[in-house]
């Protein structure tokens with residue numbers, strides 16, 4: 001049995017429980033506050049209250065998707081994990097360029113230094129915390145990755161080879177997934193420990209089959225975003241889960257306070273377990289398959305794999 005690295009320490013893979021696979025527990029920082037005020041998630045009382053509600057609904061683990069310097073607040077994650085008993089995994093890595101100030105080292109760091117930074121945050125401690133990171137988050141643009149994003153993906157793949165740490169990526173509207181996978185695999189990543197986020201923003205089943213056939217896992221988080229339109233996330237899961245039962249995971253990606261019930265928003269973070277799970281079963285998804293999607297698949301994806309050294 002492998003392990004998942006949380007901010008409070010390593011948890012055996014088979015003890016992970018119900019896991020939300022792409023979350024925003026805390027987001028804070030000057031750049032975010034000034035440029036993305038909607039993404040400011042820093043009321044620790046409200047966050048604690050919502051996570052207690054999630055714990056009561058059976059959610060045990062959340063993967064926080066804010067990497068190094070992008071609004072990550074790892075010591076707050078420690079505090080909230082202690083208060084709520086929620087397992088929280090923090091991320092090393094780099095987000096899209098827009099989440100960093102103009103003079104950030106994002107533009108100048110080279111491949112080797114970036115690998116060293118990621119490895120250090122996974123094996124020693126994150127630069128702003130005593131805790132260690134348990135996932136590498138990297139992000140790609142729409143259609144085609146930039147040169148610097150390609151560097152970030154190469155470094156993520158190499159850091160996984162050195163540490164076994166799983167990788168979580170951001171795709172812009174679900175696009176450029178095959179390019180992301182190609183760079184990661186070329187750099188030595190194990191596709192079973194690579195999770196691509198937001199793929200359900202694209203409805204094309206053939207595209208999903210092509211990406212899934214590489215062995216990576218896909219994270220869907222738009223279930224609550226379709227409004228009056230047909231629920232594309234539901235349709236994709238019904239079509240793909242029987243064929244690729246081990247490769248789909250779910251999350252909320254609720255980066256805006258307007259999605260949190262404790263901030264007065266909707267639908268609240270319990271939506272996935274309280275509402276969408278029953279919707280999936282009523283639409284014909286077998287219960288054991290739903291269990292795999294919520295429990296076993298994230299446990300497999302976010303467990304550390306064998307490292308090279």
Ligand SMILES: [Zn+2]
Pocket residue numbers: 022023024065253255
């Ligand atoms: Zn996100």
